[in-house]
Amino acid sequence: MTTADRSSPRVQRRRERNRAAMLDAAEAMFAAGRYGSMRIEEVAETADVAVGTVYTHFGSKDGLLLAVAERGIARAAEFLAEAYRDDQDPLERMVATGEAYRELLLEHPSLARFLTMDPPESVEPEIRERIRADIEQLYDAFTAVVQDAVDTGHIRELDARLFARFLIGSWVGVVTLTRPTVGPPLSTDDARAALALSSAVLADGLVVLPDR
Incomplete structure (x- = not known):
């Protein structure tokens, strides 16, 4: 994917949707008191994204x-x-x-x-x-x-x-x-x-x- 492709409105909208989905998934787990047991793989599965996408956006579970x-x-x-x-x-x-x-x-x-x-x-x-x-x-x-x-x-x-x-x-x-x-x-x-x-x-x- 070229730099122009990555900055296109369609790609940006998908990134924003993915980010929101990951935050929603993590928020629900945190609200249930599950920070310690939560795994990045679980967030990715719930948000329907690749595990690497979570790390790309946030870097770590703490992020x-x-x-x-x-x-x-x-x-x-x-x-x-x-x-x-x-x-x-x-x-x-x-x-x-x-x-x-x-x-x-x-x-x-x-x-x-x-x-x-x-x-x-x-x-x-x-x-x-x-x-x-x-x-x-x-x-x-x-x-x-x-x-x-x-x-x-x-x-x-x-x-x-x-x-x-x-x-x-x-x-x-x-x-x-x-x-x-x-x-x-x-x-x-x-x-x-x-x-x-x-x-x-x-x-x-x-x-x-x-x-x-």
Whole structure:
């Protein structure tokens, strides 16, 4: 295949489809907690590509893990960006951010694993640190939204960093209940309803009421 052939739109589309299929396969395995037992050959078979194609795209299993994590974090950034509107006050933005996070976790449960679990010790240190740094940016972004609501008096005084982590941890916990390995699984619809209910109760307790 010539250089021109490799750069043709048709070849690029096939590469993008193959890459997405490999990431989807690996993401499902990571979400099931199978990083240690996952084999590149299994990813290739599930994605219907050659084993060499996986190595060409990602270099190693650790490189594949990093790519899955980065795709999940990019999705999170997109969800959060779509949740923001110019006409929102700080409390409305905090609520919208929470709704976006919850929906993201329900649609992409592998991200819930990345948000709460340290990368396996077997992963290369550089890749472990890159994943940790990217996840920390997500936490910090939500902390900033909560802090803005505190600073503007829309919610009561609290530690924004700790509260942001409490909220994300709670959402991840409910999403975890949809897995069959944790007791009778909760349906996605029930999980969505439970998250909405708990968020409404929390919001009622956070709002600063005007003096009467």
